[in-house]
Amino acid sequence: MPPNNRKQAMLPVTAEIIDNPVGTACGFAVDIGKARFFFTPGVPRELRRMLEEQIIPRLLAKSGLQTSIHLKRFHSYGLGESHVDSLLTGVEELVPDGSVKLGFRAHYPQLETKLTVRGADMDEIKRKLAPVEQEIRKRLGNFILAEDDKTLEGVILAELTSRQASLSIVETFTGGQIAARVAHLPGAERVFRRGLVARDLVELGAAVGLPRASLEGEITKETAEEVARAARKQSGATHALAVLIDLDEGPDRIEFGGTICLAIATETEAASRRSRILGGREWVRLGAVEMGLDCLRRYLQGLPVYERIDFEKT
Template identity: 30%
Template structure:
């Protein structure tokens, strides 16, 4: 059985929602990859008694705890004092820690405030964790069954300290058997549809199945235990992909990471040495923003007006047949020297419909390549930002499906 690990975030700004606790999410991913079973994320504000009580609870139930925050120089930074009181320790002045803090200020030609002396007070018996990226040293200690590491809450400092100081210690102190997380990434299909499609597939009891709906994709996650058969793993993943079909654009965890939708398209476009021009309507420039810096994107044009677009490319505006108009615009754009591929996006509805979260719009996407026209039609609803984002993703996904499968 894998050792258990808890993540403990300290700070009033976290429990009141002023700061999003990205540290806990990042640390959890790191811990799971190492082979820990992450059992809890807990956040506590700047209350000494609450901190003391939680530390004692964690010491009784967890094998390891990573605590972030509360190591600063001000009166609301209570972590070191809470640790000392929770475990019956005294705070001792660490000369080396103090010298490092003073050097931090000296190197910046700034006087060190007297309050920073507090950061050199560490619980007796703890091991200092040197911090070359800020003023707050971390520290570690073991109490009962639990090994604790206390590090600053500043994300940049926290990540450096974990990767360079804490992770090597964890690897040597614990017997870890990391599982394998395989993530199947899809676009254009929802969580409930995915679950329904794969319902007939028998997921072994030792394999954890989960779903994550993000802004730009939906991820089907399979966590395989240590030592799971590579053949059985590949077979299960293959069965799921077969049920999800062309909605799958990438798989992370079997070999190299696929990345997001744009990363997948970028590799395919550069491998084929293709170029692209785009007409945006519903996505309102977001498609171009998602592809910023991509060498294959020669240009994009945004205009909500079908009549203006038709006039610009000297084609008729078929308001009753947007797909036909999109094809004519794409053809005219490609003939004008606008790249190997032309991608045109049109949609039904006026501005009031587009802004009304209760009114759907219908997207018409056309991709013109050397092989001919490819097209897709989707209905999108929700707030304006969702419509805009979905419009960008679905247009890009038409390009991705062609590049990966040469079919839609």
């Protein structure tokens, strides 16, 4: 264990450990005289999370007040934190007593929007929460991927399972990370047919039975559709997702980017989109994984596959 981490584990013998859900350094609480002291890391986002989930509930319990706290979470992709903060201006004021607090946790490429709600019991909390969460769903719309403990890949699996459908995934540059998000889930064995990964598009095409000539030249939406159709037909899946990436040349800097062409194919149709993301190789990779899965979710839920996102560059 590094010395810095070892130091974080050195706490007073009588201390109560306060969990830090977003960092390595825990907090702690001790009684000094008649007062209860709370100590936390200095990172603002860690402090806020610990206050909401750990410290305030302890203080309320110590005060003797009868109260409950509930955390409601919305997971979204495509809108940055400042954009969502602006879109949700005033939602806290739908509950005038100040018992609903709005917060965010950004972890690119997703954003978690949080509502912390306090009330005498869960019935009161649900009454307070109802108009606020309804307004959030209205304002964020199709950009909401999932809520609470649900995940994007879990939503996709549920949609496919409910249709008794199956899925194959073809991807370049992302190293199989799109397929990995789905394939390990409980129940995926009934849905996930095949994942194909290659850095070279011609090799990828050969794996799904496409001639070399059809894949030479610039990657386009039409290329992605052709690959998705071939992968679906070859694997026998009802749906196929193809995510193809054309990376820039040059050093891996903030201005380094990639063009993403993706498509979802079924037996009767195909839907596709093209996007460009800057920010370096890892930023492009993470964005491509999330965009591919999100477009598949949108397709399965009957939503537009293309809506412009904040991370997209022209």
